[in-house]
Amino acid sequence: MDTSGSSGVTELLLRWRAGDEQARERLMALVYADLRRKAAAYLRRERAGHTLQPTALVHEAYLRLVDQNRVAWQSRAHFSPSPPP
Numbered sequence: 001m002d003t004s005g006s007s008g009v010t011e012l013l014l015r016w017r018a019g020d021e022q023a024r025e026r027l028m029a030l031v032y033a034d035l036r037r038k039a040a041a042y043l044r045r046e047r048a049g050h051t052l053q054p055t056a057l058v059h060e061a062y063l064r065l066v067d068q069n070r071v072a073w074q075s076r077a078h079f080s081p082s083p084p085p
Contacts, residue, residue, distance in 0.1 A: 035061055 009030060015023035039054035039061075046052070 032058060032062070 009027065012023045012027040012030070016027055035058045036054050039057040043050070043052060043054055043057065
C-alpha cells in the first residue's frame with residue numbers, strides 16, 4: 001500500500017479508527033516526517049541567528065496534536081497547516 005499520498009493517510013486514519021495500532025504507528029511516522037520537512041523549510045526563511053530547530057518545532061506541534069481528545073481525524077488536511085492569508 002502506498003501511504004505517501006493523501007489517500008494513504010486517509011486510509012491509515014480509517015484503519016487506526018477501526019483499532020489497527022500498526023496503522024497508527026505508520027501514520028505518526030508519516031505525519032512526523034512531513035511536519036519536520038515543512039518545519040525545516042519554514043525555518044530556512046527565518047532571520048539569521050534564530051535558535052529554534054525543526055525537531056523542536058515538530059515536537060511542540062505533536063504535543064498539541066495528541067492533546068486533542070475530541071477531534072475526529074479524517075484526512076491529511078487535519079495535519080497540514082493552511083497557507084497564510
